[in-house]
Amino acid sequence: VQLVESGGGVVQPGKSLRLSCVASGFTFSSSAMHWVRQAPGKGLEWVAVISFGGSHEFYADSVKGRFTISRDNSNNTLYLQLGSLRVDDTAVYYCAKVDSPYSGASYFDYWGQGTLVTVSS
Amino acid sequence: ETVMTQSPATLSVSPGDRATLSCRARQSVNSNLAWYQQQPGQAPRLLIYDGSTRATDIPARFSGSGSGTEFTLTISSLQSEDSAIYYCQQYNKWPGTFGQGTKVEIK
Numbered sequence: 001v002q003l004v005e006s007g008g009g010v011v012q013p014g015k016s017l018r019l020s021c022v023a024s025g026f027t028f029s030s031s032a033m034h035w036v037r038q039a040p041g042k043g044l045e046w047v048a049v050i051s052f053g054g055s056h057e058f059y060a061d062s063v064k065g066r067f068t069i070s071r072d073n074s075n076n077t078l079y080l081q082l083g084s085l086r087v088d089d090t091a092v093y094y095c096a097k098v099d100s101p102y103s104g105a106s107y108f109d110y111w112g113q114g115t116l117v118t119v120s121s
Numbered sequence: 122e123t124v125m126t127q128s129p130a131t132l133s134v135s136p137g138d139r140a141t142l143s144c145r146a147r148q149s150v151n152s153n154l155a156w157y158q159q160q161p162g163q164a165p166r167l168l169i170y171d172g173s174t175r176a177t178d179i180p181a182r183f184s185g186s187g188s189g190t191e192f193t194l195t196i197s198s199l200q201s202e203d204s205a206i207y208y209c210q211q212y213n214k215w216p217g218t219f220g221q222g223t224k225v226e227i228k
Binding site for chain 2: 043044045046058060094104105106107108109110111112113114
C-alpha cells in the first residue's frame with residue numbers, strides 16, 4: 001500500500017489550494033478515505049472522510065463549508081479542496097486509508113507521508 | 122465528541138525496560154481503540170487496533186489492553202527506535218478522536 005500526497009505549499013489567507021493523494025497497492029474503489037491534519041508541534045486532527053463510491057462525505061466542524069473532499073476512482077486519486085484558508089489551517093495534511101468502504105469512524109491502517117500547507121500573508 | 126486523555130505527557134525509559142502508556146475515554150468506547158506511533162518527521166503508523174490486535178508487521182513487544190474507558194499500550198522491552206510520540210484514537214463514535222499524545226524518550 002502506498003499513499004502519496006502532493007499540492008501543499010504557501011498560500012495567503014482567504015485563498016484556495018487543492019491537495020491530491022495517489023493510492024496504489026490496494027483496491028482504492030473499495031475503501032473509504034480520510035484526510036487528517038497536524039499543525040506544527042501539535043496532535044492529530046481528523047478533517048474529512050469520503051465513502052468508497054464518493055456518495056457520502058463528512059467534515060470536521062472546523063473546516064465545514066470551506067473544504068471539499070472528493071475522489072476519482074478511475075485514477076486512484078483522493079482530493080481535498082481547501083478554500084477560505086485561515087492561518088490556523090497551517091498543518092501537514094495526511095491522507096489515510098481505512099479497512100472499510102463506509103464513512104463511519106474507523107482506525108487508519110495506512111497513511112501517506114503528508115504534505116505541508118502554510119497559510120501566511 | 123468523545124474526549125481522549127493520554128498520560129503521562131512524556132515518559133523517559135531506559136533501553137530494555139518496560140514502558141506503560143495510558144489512554145482514558147470520557148465515555149465508553151467499547152474496544153474500538155487504536156494506537157499509533159509517530160517517529161520524528163514521519164507519518165503516524167498503526168500499531169494496535171480493536172484495543173489489543175497488533176497491526177501487520179508490528180513487533181510482539183507492543184501490546185494493547187483495556188476496554189470501556191481505560192486502555193494501556195505496553196512496550197515490553199524498549200528499543201532505541203521506539204523513541205516517538207504515541208497517540209490513541211477512539212472510533213466507537215463518529216468522528217473518531219485522538220488523544221493528545223505521549224512522548225516516549227530513551228533515558
